[in-house]
Amino acid sequence: MTERFRLVNKLELKKDNKLIKIRVSTVELSGDDYELPFETMIFQDTDSDIAIADFQERYKTKEEAKKNHYHILDMLQSNFFELIPTEYKIKIRGYE
Numbered sequence: 901m902t903e904r905f906r907l908v909n910k911l912e913l914k915k916d917n918k919l920i921k922i923r924v925s926t927v928e929l930s931g932d933d934y935e936l937p938f939e940t941m942i943f944q945d946t947d948s949d950i951a952i953a954d955f956q957e958r959y960k961t962k963e964e965a966k967k968n969h970y971h972i973l974d975m976l977q978s979n980f981f982e983l984i985p986t987e988y989k990i991k992i993r994g995y996e
Contacts, residue, residue: 904928905962907969911976915983921945922952926969938965940972
């Protein structure tokens, strides 16, 4: 059995006086039913100063996935990103 493609990098970034600890992960998805079988996601590490909503992109080929993984790393390390508030709270009526 062959190993599936996987790249993972941990980053510590500073933005707006906040420490952002994330993992950039690019993997080959399991199964044959994916039109875009490679995926890059950004996950928040547990001790980050702020919550990060997941980032996700999909690719058709391993070469495209690898190229974009390193491009995303370069963009993050060059501080070429924005922090966009995305936190929502759910309030269910009648449950105050």
